[in-house]
Amino acid sequence: MRFRELGKTGLKVSPIGLGLAALGRPGYINLGHASDLKKKYKVKRMEKNTHKVLDLAWELGIRYFDVAQSYGKAEEFLSNWLQKRKFESDIVAVGSKWGYTYTGNWKVEAQTHEVKDHSHSVLINQWEDSRTKLGSFLKLYQIHSATQESKVLRDQKVLQELHLIKQSGTSIGLSVSGPNQNETILEALEVKFDGIGLFDAVQATWNLLEQSATPALQAAQQEGIGVIIKEALANGRLTDKNEDPDFKDKISLLEFQEKQLDITTDALALAAVLNQPWVDVVLSGATTLDQLKSNIKAITVTWTEQMESELGFMREESQQYWKIRSELPWN
Numbered sequence: 001m002r003f004r005e006l007g008k009t010g011l012k013v014s015p016i017g018l019g020l021a022a023l024g025r026p027g028y029i030n031l032g033h034a035s036d037l038k039k040k041y042k043v044k045r046m047e048k049n050t051h052k053v054l055d056l057a058w059e060l061g062i063r064y065f066d067v068a069q070s071y072g073k074a075e076e077f078l079s080n081w082l083q084k085r086k087f088e089s090d091i092v093a094v095g096s097k098w099g100y101t102y103t104g105n106w107k108v109e110a111q112t113h114e115v116k117d118h119s120h121s122v123l124i125n126q127w128e129d130s131r132t133k134l135g136s137f138l139k140l141y142q143i144h145s146a147t148q149e150s151k152v153l154r155d156q157k158v159l160q161e162l163h164l165i166k167q168s169g170t171s172i173g174l175s176v177s178g179p180n181q182n183e184t185i186l187e188a189l190e191v192k193f194d195g196i197g198l199f200d201a202v203q204a205t206w207n208l209l210e211q212s213a214t215p216a217l218q219a220a221q222q223e224g225i226g227v228i229i230k231e232a233l234a235n236g237r238l239t240d241k242n243e244d245p246d247f248k249d250k251i252s253l254l255e256f257q258e259k260q261l262d263i264t265t266d267a268l269a270l271a272a273v274l275n276q277p278w279v280d281v282v283l284s285g286a287t288t289l290d291q292l293k294s295n296i297k298a299i300t301v302t303w304t305e306q307m308e309s310e311l312g313f314m315r316e317e318s319q320q321y322w323k324i325r326s327e328l329p330w331n
Protein backbone atom coordinates (compact mmCIF):
# COMPACT_ATOMS: atom_id res chain seq x y z
CA MET A 1 0.00 0.00 0.00
CA ARG A 2 1.38 3.38 -0.94
CA PHE A 3 1.55 5.87 1.95
CA ARG A 4 -0.01 9.33 1.73
CA GLU A 5 0.36 12.41 3.88
CA LEU A 6 -2.69 13.13 6.03
CA GLY A 7 -3.52 16.64 4.84
CA LYS A 8 -0.60 18.82 5.88
CA THR A 9 0.02 17.11 9.21
CA GLY A 10 3.27 15.54 8.03
CA LEU A 11 1.86 12.18 9.17
CA LYS A 12 2.38 9.34 6.73
CA VAL A 13 -0.73 7.16 6.61
CA SER A 14 -1.88 4.11 4.70
CA PRO A 15 -4.89 4.80 2.44
CA ILE A 16 -6.81 2.12 4.34
CA GLY A 17 -6.95 2.42 8.12
CA LEU A 18 -8.46 0.06 10.67
CA GLY A 19 -11.24 1.31 12.96
CA LEU A 20 -11.74 -0.48 16.27
CA ALA A 21 -15.32 0.58 17.09
CA ALA A 22 -16.67 -2.94 16.63
CA LEU A 23 -13.59 -4.73 18.02
CA GLY A 24 -13.21 -3.08 21.41
CA ARG A 25 -16.63 -3.74 22.95
CA PRO A 26 -19.30 -6.43 22.80
CA GLY A 27 -22.16 -4.28 21.48
CA TYR A 28 -22.30 -2.17 18.30
CA ILE A 29 -24.85 -1.22 15.66
CA ASN A 30 -23.19 -2.91 12.64
CA LEU A 31 -25.36 -5.54 10.92
CA GLY A 32 -24.56 -9.03 12.19
CA HIS A 33 -22.02 -7.81 14.75
CA ALA A 34 -23.03 -10.46 17.28
CA SER A 35 -22.59 -13.41 14.93
CA ASP A 36 -19.22 -12.10 13.68
CA LEU A 37 -17.94 -12.11 17.23
CA LYS A 38 -19.51 -15.57 17.67
CA LYS A 39 -21.10 -14.15 20.82
CA LYS A 40 -17.76 -14.63 22.63
CA TYR A 41 -17.54 -11.56 24.79
CA LYS A 42 -14.97 -12.36 27.49
CA VAL A 43 -12.45 -9.52 27.64
CA LYS A 44 -9.46 -11.83 27.04
CA ARG A 45 -11.19 -13.45 24.09
CA MET A 46 -12.11 -10.11 22.53
CA GLU A 47 -8.59 -8.80 23.01
CA LYS A 48 -7.17 -11.91 21.36
CA ASN A 49 -9.49 -11.47 18.37
CA THR A 50 -8.57 -7.77 18.14
CA HIS A 51 -4.85 -8.61 18.17
CA LYS A 52 -5.34 -11.19 15.39
CA VAL A 53 -7.13 -8.62 13.23
CA LEU A 54 -4.40 -6.06 14.02
CA ASP A 55 -1.66 -8.57 13.08
CA LEU A 56 -3.29 -9.18 9.72
CA ALA A 57 -3.84 -5.45 9.20
CA TRP A 58 -0.14 -4.88 9.77
CA GLU A 59 0.81 -7.65 7.34
CA LEU A 60 -1.45 -6.08 4.72
CA GLY A 61 0.28 -2.72 5.13
CA ILE A 62 -2.24 -0.86 7.29
CA ARG A 63 -0.50 1.79 9.41
CA TYR A 64 -3.38 4.02 10.55
CA PHE A 65 -5.60 2.96 13.47
CA ASP A 66 -8.77 4.66 14.69
CA VAL A 67 -10.01 4.38 18.27
CA ALA A 68 -12.02 6.46 20.75
CA GLN A 69 -12.49 6.77 24.48
CA SER A 70 -15.98 5.30 24.08
CA TYR A 71 -15.02 2.16 22.12
CA GLY A 72 -14.92 0.01 25.27
CA LYS A 73 -11.38 -1.30 25.65
CA ALA A 74 -10.22 -0.41 22.12
CA GLU A 75 -7.49 2.02 23.25
CA GLU A 76 -6.21 -0.53 25.77
CA PHE A 77 -6.27 -3.46 23.30
CA LEU A 78 -4.44 -1.37 20.70
CA SER A 79 -1.88 -0.11 23.21
CA ASN A 80 -1.13 -3.65 24.46
CA TRP A 81 -0.69 -4.82 20.87
CA LEU A 82 1.63 -1.93 19.93
CA GLN A 83 3.79 -2.66 22.96
CA LYS A 84 3.79 -6.40 22.35
CA ARG A 85 4.92 -5.89 18.76
CA LYS A 86 7.60 -3.39 19.89
CA PHE A 87 6.93 -0.98 17.01
CA GLU A 88 8.70 2.34 16.77
CA SER A 89 6.13 5.10 17.16
CA ASP A 90 7.20 6.91 13.98
CA ILE A 91 5.90 4.16 11.68
CA VAL A 92 2.37 4.00 13.09
CA ALA A 93 -0.30 6.67 13.41
CA VAL A 94 -3.15 6.35 15.90
CA GLY A 95 -6.11 8.71 15.94
CA SER A 96 -8.35 8.71 19.00
CA LYS A 97 -11.36 10.77 20.06
CA TRP A 98 -12.76 12.38 23.18
CA GLY A 99 -16.28 13.49 24.05
CA TYR A 100 -18.19 10.24 24.62
CA THR A 101 -17.82 8.03 27.68
CA TYR A 102 -18.34 4.28 27.41
CA THR A 103 -21.14 3.23 29.76
CA GLY A 104 -22.02 -0.16 28.24
CA ASN A 105 -20.53 -2.06 31.21
CA TRP A 106 -19.37 -4.81 28.80
CA LYS A 107 -22.94 -5.74 27.94
CA VAL A 108 -24.48 -6.07 24.47
CA GLU A 109 -27.84 -4.79 25.61
CA ALA A 110 -26.90 -1.99 27.95
CA GLN A 111 -29.46 0.66 28.77
CA THR A 112 -27.04 3.38 27.59
CA HIS A 113 -23.97 2.43 25.58
CA GLU A 114 -22.24 5.81 25.58
CA VAL A 115 -22.81 9.26 26.97
CA LYS A 116 -21.89 12.38 25.04
CA ASP A 117 -20.29 15.31 26.87
CA HIS A 118 -18.12 17.84 25.08
CA SER A 119 -17.24 19.83 28.18
CA HIS A 120 -13.78 21.11 29.05
CA SER A 121 -13.48 18.80 32.07
CA VAL A 122 -14.20 15.71 29.94
CA LEU A 123 -11.57 16.81 27.44
CA ILE A 124 -8.96 17.21 30.21
CA ASN A 125 -9.71 13.80 31.74
CA GLN A 126 -9.98 11.85 28.51
CA TRP A 127 -6.90 13.47 26.96
CA GLU A 128 -4.87 12.47 30.02
CA ASP A 129 -6.20 8.93 29.80
CA SER A 130 -5.69 8.50 26.03
CA ARG A 131 -2.18 9.93 26.27
CA THR A 132 -1.27 7.62 29.14
CA LYS A 133 -2.51 4.58 27.22
CA LEU A 134 -1.19 5.40 23.74
CA GLY A 135 1.89 7.55 24.44
CA SER A 136 3.75 8.73 21.37
CA PHE A 137 1.66 6.52 19.05
CA LEU A 138 -1.22 8.97 19.51
CA LYS A 139 -0.79 11.39 16.62
CA LEU A 140 -4.30 12.79 16.18
CA TYR A 141 -6.89 13.74 18.84
CA GLN A 142 -10.41 14.36 17.57
CA ILE A 143 -13.66 15.77 18.93
CA HIS A 144 -16.00 12.74 18.75
CA SER A 145 -19.09 13.57 16.67
CA ALA A 146 -19.10 17.34 16.77
CA THR A 147 -22.48 18.74 15.78
CA GLN A 148 -23.84 22.25 15.54
CA GLU A 149 -26.25 21.46 18.40
CA SER A 150 -23.41 20.38 20.71
CA LYS A 151 -21.97 23.91 20.35
CA VAL A 152 -18.48 22.51 20.93
CA LEU A 153 -17.15 24.48 17.97
CA ARG A 154 -18.10 27.69 19.80
CA ASP A 155 -16.77 26.73 23.25
CA GLN A 156 -13.69 28.94 23.60
CA LYS A 157 -12.40 27.11 26.67
CA VAL A 158 -12.44 23.77 24.83
CA LEU A 159 -10.97 25.28 21.64
CA GLN A 160 -8.14 26.94 23.62
CA GLU A 161 -7.34 23.62 25.27
CA LEU A 162 -7.26 21.84 21.90
CA HIS A 163 -4.95 24.57 20.63
CA LEU A 164 -2.59 23.88 23.55
CA ILE A 165 -2.63 20.14 22.74
CA LYS A 166 -1.82 20.99 19.13
CA GLN A 167 1.09 23.20 20.22
CA SER A 168 2.43 20.27 22.24
CA GLY A 169 2.72 18.26 19.01
CA THR A 170 -0.49 16.26 18.56
CA SER A 171 -2.66 17.03 15.53
CA ILE A 172 -6.25 18.04 16.19
CA GLY A 173 -9.32 16.79 14.37
CA LEU A 174 -13.05 16.34 14.61
CA SER A 175 -15.41 13.59 13.56
CA VAL A 176 -18.89 14.41 12.30
CA SER A 177 -22.12 12.47 11.90
CA GLY A 178 -25.72 13.09 10.88
CA PRO A 179 -27.50 14.92 8.08
CA ASN A 180 -25.70 18.22 8.81
CA GLN A 181 -22.12 16.97 8.45
CA ASN A 182 -21.51 19.42 5.59
CA GLU A 183 -22.47 22.49 7.66
CA THR A 184 -20.52 21.30 10.71
CA ILE A 185 -17.33 20.82 8.68
CA LEU A 186 -17.71 24.29 7.15
CA GLU A 187 -18.11 25.74 10.65
CA ALA A 188 -14.98 23.89 11.80
CA LEU A 189 -12.95 25.39 8.93
CA GLU A 190 -13.65 28.84 10.43
CA VAL A 191 -12.05 28.03 13.80
CA LYS A 192 -8.68 29.77 13.75
CA PHE A 193 -5.91 30.81 16.11
CA ASP A 194 -3.65 33.61 14.88
CA GLY A 195 -5.11 33.12 11.40
CA ILE A 196 -4.26 29.41 11.30
CA GLY A 197 -7.01 26.78 11.26
CA LEU A 198 -7.23 24.70 14.45
CA PHE A 199 -8.27 21.49 12.74
CA ASP A 200 -5.72 19.33 10.94
CA ALA A 201 -8.10 16.51 10.01
CA VAL A 202 -11.77 15.69 9.66
CA GLN A 203 -13.43 12.26 9.86
CA ALA A 204 -16.83 11.97 8.20
CA THR A 205 -19.34 9.43 6.94
CA TRP A 206 -19.30 9.11 3.16
CA ASN A 207 -20.36 6.10 1.12
CA LEU A 208 -22.30 5.02 -1.97
CA LEU A 209 -25.56 5.82 -0.15
CA GLU A 210 -24.72 9.07 1.67
CA GLN A 211 -22.62 11.72 -0.05
CA SER A 212 -24.05 14.98 1.27
CA ALA A 213 -20.75 16.05 2.87
CA THR A 214 -18.86 16.08 -0.45
CA PRO A 215 -18.63 19.90 -0.89
CA ALA A 216 -17.29 20.53 2.63
CA LEU A 217 -14.86 17.60 2.44
CA GLN A 218 -13.52 18.94 -0.87
CA ALA A 219 -13.14 22.39 0.70
CA ALA A 220 -11.34 20.88 3.70
CA GLN A 221 -8.92 19.00 1.46
CA GLN A 222 -8.21 22.18 -0.50
CA GLU A 223 -7.29 23.91 2.75
CA GLY A 224 -4.78 21.17 3.56
CA ILE A 225 -6.94 19.33 6.09
CA GLY A 226 -6.65 15.56 6.16
CA VAL A 227 -9.84 13.71 5.18
CA ILE A 228 -10.63 10.37 6.83
CA ILE A 229 -13.78 8.49 5.84
CA LYS A 230 -15.73 6.24 8.21
CA GLU A 231 -18.78 4.05 7.65
CA ALA A 232 -17.82 3.39 4.04
CA LEU A 233 -19.97 0.25 4.27
CA ALA A 234 -22.94 2.07 5.83
CA ASN A 235 -22.53 -0.01 9.01
CA GLY A 236 -22.68 -3.26 7.08
CA ARG A 237 -25.61 -2.29 4.83
CA LEU A 238 -23.16 -2.28 1.89
CA THR A 239 -22.15 -5.89 2.41
CA ASP A 240 -23.57 -9.27 1.46
CA LYS A 241 -25.22 -9.34 4.92
CA ASN A 242 -27.89 -6.85 3.90
CA GLU A 243 -31.09 -8.84 3.40
CA ASP A 244 -33.49 -5.90 3.37
CA PRO A 245 -35.98 -6.60 0.52
CA ASP A 246 -36.16 -2.85 -0.22
CA PHE A 247 -32.42 -2.90 -0.94
CA LYS A 248 -32.56 -5.72 -3.49
CA ASP A 249 -32.40 -3.52 -6.60
CA LYS A 250 -29.34 -1.74 -5.29
CA ILE A 251 -27.60 -5.00 -4.46
CA SER A 252 -28.27 -6.27 -8.00
CA LEU A 253 -26.69 -3.14 -9.39
CA LEU A 254 -23.60 -3.72 -7.27
CA GLU A 255 -23.45 -7.41 -8.14
CA PHE A 256 -23.14 -6.58 -11.82
CA GLN A 257 -19.99 -4.52 -11.16
CA GLU A 258 -18.65 -7.04 -8.67
CA LYS A 259 -18.79 -9.94 -11.12
CA GLN A 260 -16.79 -7.97 -13.64
CA LEU A 261 -14.13 -7.11 -11.05
CA ASP A 262 -14.23 -10.42 -9.15
CA ILE A 263 -14.64 -8.73 -5.76
CA THR A 264 -17.37 -8.54 -3.11
CA THR A 265 -19.75 -5.69 -2.23
CA ASP A 266 -17.61 -4.43 0.67
CA ALA A 267 -14.47 -4.06 -1.48
CA LEU A 268 -16.41 -2.23 -4.18
CA ALA A 269 -17.95 0.15 -1.62
CA LEU A 270 -14.53 0.86 -0.09
CA ALA A 271 -13.05 1.40 -3.57
CA ALA A 272 -15.74 4.00 -4.27
CA VAL A 273 -14.34 6.00 -1.35
CA LEU A 274 -10.65 5.37 -2.01
CA ASN A 275 -11.02 6.72 -5.51
CA GLN A 276 -12.30 10.13 -4.48
CA PRO A 277 -9.37 12.50 -5.04
CA TRP A 278 -10.03 14.38 -1.78
CA VAL A 279 -9.82 11.32 0.49
CA ASP A 280 -6.65 10.50 2.44
CA VAL A 281 -7.78 7.48 4.47
CA VAL A 282 -10.80 5.20 4.41
CA LEU A 283 -11.45 3.16 7.54
CA SER A 284 -12.18 -0.52 7.43
CA GLY A 285 -14.39 -1.58 10.33
CA ALA A 286 -13.62 -5.30 9.89
CA THR A 287 -14.14 -7.54 12.90
CA THR A 288 -12.95 -10.81 11.36
CA LEU A 289 -9.88 -11.84 9.38
CA ASP A 290 -12.04 -12.79 6.39
CA GLN A 291 -13.74 -9.42 6.34
CA LEU A 292 -10.40 -7.62 6.42
CA LYS A 293 -9.01 -9.80 3.61
CA SER A 294 -12.09 -9.00 1.58
CA ASN A 295 -12.05 -5.24 2.41
CA ILE A 296 -8.41 -4.84 1.39
CA LYS A 297 -9.17 -5.91 -2.19
CA ALA A 298 -10.53 -2.37 -2.62
CA ILE A 299 -7.02 -1.19 -3.42
CA THR A 300 -6.92 -3.35 -6.56
CA VAL A 301 -9.93 -1.63 -8.14
CA THR A 302 -9.45 0.86 -10.94
CA TRP A 303 -12.38 3.25 -10.73
CA THR A 304 -13.94 4.40 -13.98
CA GLU A 305 -16.29 7.25 -14.86
CA GLN A 306 -18.78 4.64 -16.01
CA MET A 307 -18.78 3.03 -12.54
CA GLU A 308 -19.15 6.43 -10.94
CA SER A 309 -22.21 7.27 -13.03
CA GLU A 310 -23.83 3.80 -12.82
CA LEU A 311 -23.46 3.67 -9.06
CA GLY A 312 -24.95 7.15 -8.68
CA PHE A 313 -28.30 5.35 -8.52
CA MET A 314 -27.31 3.98 -5.10
CA ARG A 315 -27.60 7.34 -3.32
CA GLU A 316 -30.27 7.81 -0.67
CA GLU A 317 -31.78 11.05 0.47
CA SER A 318 -29.62 12.19 3.39
CA GLN A 319 -32.38 12.50 6.03
CA GLN A 320 -33.60 9.03 5.07
CA TYR A 321 -30.07 7.56 5.34
CA TRP A 322 -29.58 8.92 8.87
CA LYS A 323 -33.07 7.80 9.90
CA ILE A 324 -32.23 4.22 8.87
CA ARG A 325 -28.87 4.42 10.64
CA SER A 326 -30.48 5.63 13.85
CA GLU A 327 -32.78 2.61 13.79
CA LEU A 328 -29.97 0.01 13.52
CA PRO A 329 -30.11 -2.03 16.74
CA TRP A 330 -27.08 -2.56 18.99
CA ASN A 331 -26.17 -6.27 18.73
Ligand SMILES: NC(=O)c1ccc[n+]([C@@H]2O[C@H](COP(=O)([O-])OP(=O)(O)OC[C@H]3O[C@@H](n4cnc5c(N)ncnc54)[C@H](OP(=O)(O)O)[C@@H]3O)[C@@H](O)[C@H]2O)c1
Pocket residue numbers: 018019020021022028030031032033034036066067097144145175176177203229230231232233234235236237239240241264266283284285286287288290291292294295
Ligand atom coordinates in the same frame (compact mmCIF):
# COMPACT_ATOMS: atom_id res chain seq x y z
N1 LIG B 1 -18.44 9.30 15.03
C1 LIG B 1 -17.34 8.67 14.76
O1 LIG B 1 -16.28 9.19 14.95
C2 LIG B 1 -17.40 7.30 14.19
C3 LIG B 1 -18.63 6.70 13.97
C4 LIG B 1 -18.66 5.43 13.38
C5 LIG B 1 -17.48 4.82 13.03
N2 LIG B 1 -16.28 5.41 13.26
C6 LIG B 1 -14.99 4.74 12.91
O2 LIG B 1 -15.06 4.24 11.61
C7 LIG B 1 -14.75 2.83 11.59
C8 LIG B 1 -15.49 2.15 10.44
O3 LIG B 1 -16.87 2.39 10.56
P1 LIG B 1 -17.95 1.25 10.93
O4 LIG B 1 -17.29 0.02 11.41
O5 LIG B 1 -18.94 1.87 11.85
O6 LIG B 1 -18.76 1.07 9.63
P2 LIG B 1 -18.58 0.37 8.22
O7 LIG B 1 -17.19 0.37 7.74
O8 LIG B 1 -19.58 1.06 7.41
O9 LIG B 1 -19.07 -1.10 8.51
C9 LIG B 1 -18.18 -2.06 8.99
C10 LIG B 1 -18.94 -3.33 9.29
O10 LIG B 1 -19.31 -3.96 8.08
C11 LIG B 1 -19.25 -5.34 8.24
N3 LIG B 1 -18.35 -5.93 7.24
C12 LIG B 1 -17.12 -5.50 6.84
N4 LIG B 1 -16.62 -6.28 5.87
C13 LIG B 1 -17.55 -7.25 5.63
C14 LIG B 1 -17.62 -8.36 4.76
N5 LIG B 1 -16.63 -8.66 3.92
N6 LIG B 1 -18.72 -9.13 4.80
C15 LIG B 1 -19.72 -8.86 5.64
N7 LIG B 1 -19.72 -7.82 6.50
C16 LIG B 1 -18.65 -7.04 6.50
C17 LIG B 1 -18.74 -5.63 9.64
O11 LIG B 1 -19.85 -5.84 10.49
P3 LIG B 1 -19.73 -6.67 11.87
O12 LIG B 1 -19.28 -5.71 12.93
O13 LIG B 1 -21.10 -7.12 12.08
O14 LIG B 1 -18.78 -7.75 11.66
C18 LIG B 1 -18.06 -4.34 10.00
O15 LIG B 1 -17.97 -4.09 11.37
C19 LIG B 1 -15.14 2.35 12.98
O16 LIG B 1 -14.47 1.17 13.35
C20 LIG B 1 -14.70 3.54 13.81
O17 LIG B 1 -13.32 3.44 14.08
C21 LIG B 1 -16.23 6.65 13.82
